[in-house]
Amino acid sequence: MIRKLLCPDLLDTGPVNDRIMAVRDGVVNFYILKAPAGLVCIDTGWRPACVSRGFEALGLRTQDVVAVMLTHLHWDHARCLPLFPAARVFVGACDEPTLIARGLTPGQTVEPVGSDRTVTVGGLAVRAINTPGHTPGSMAYIAEDKSLFTGDALSLKRGRVFPFAPWFATDRKALDRSIRKLAAMRGVECLFTAHSGMGQGGESAFAHWHATTDVLQEEVRP
Numbered sequence: 001m002i003r004k005l006l007c008p009d010l011l012d013t014g015p016v017n018d019r020i021m022a023v024r025d026g027v028v029n030f031y032i033l034k035a036p037a038g039l040v041c042i043d044t045g046w047r048p049a050c051v052s053r054g055f056e057a058l059g060l061r062t063q064d065v066v067a068v069m070l071t072h073l074h075w076d077h078a079r080c081l082p083l084f085p086a087a088r089v090f091v092g093a094c095d096e097p098t099l100i101a102r103g104l105t106p107g108q109t110v111e112p113v114g115s116d117r118t119v120t121v122g123g124l125a126v127r128a129i130n131t132p133g134h135t136p137g138s139m140a141y142i143a144e145d146k147s148l149f150t151g152d153a154l155s156l157k158r159g160r161v162f163p164f165a166p167w168f169a170t171d172r173k174a175l176d177r178s179i180r181k182l183a184a185m186r187g188v189e190c191l192f193t194a195h196s197g198m199g200q201g202g203e204s205a206f207a208h209w210h211a212t213t214d215v216l217q218e219e220v221r222p
């Protein structure tokens, strides 16, 4: 009930399309991508029993996850990392991998990713985009140049983009610049957030955010 109030647009665990699945773990969604050779997770959720149940419901096995791409290292995004023993783990180059080092299993490796680096995992090309603001090392990822996973950079309300929890951002100006960067990307068909479900990409999703920031800039102008 509380999670419905806090995060009414979260996706239930299930397939989004034939390549992407959502898992709901309390107040957060994370995503599983079917790659040609294995599964790729964008974040991990935070409660092992719930995440294991999610995989089971989807008919998937956690040991088939070949890569985990972390948007950032907050507990609700990264805590279930140990469930994926065979995974290459990608974290933002400006993040602090020692924060997760203790939870790694012997088969896992941590690889920092910088902005605009494309990595091929399980035969799937995923581009990393640094989006500092929520945390200094926050990352977004885009798969097949059309599915954009935003982590906690932004939230969606009725299909429109807003900064995610701006009062909670470590750097609010950097967060705005990061959203501007995502807004400028062309060809994005779907946005996948961690706490407010998914929506269509494109200019209409960002139009309200542009309008809001323009108003704010007007207000601070002398």
Ligand SMILES: [Zn+2]
Residues within 6 Å of the ligand: 072, 074, 134, 152
């Ligand atoms: Zn966070």
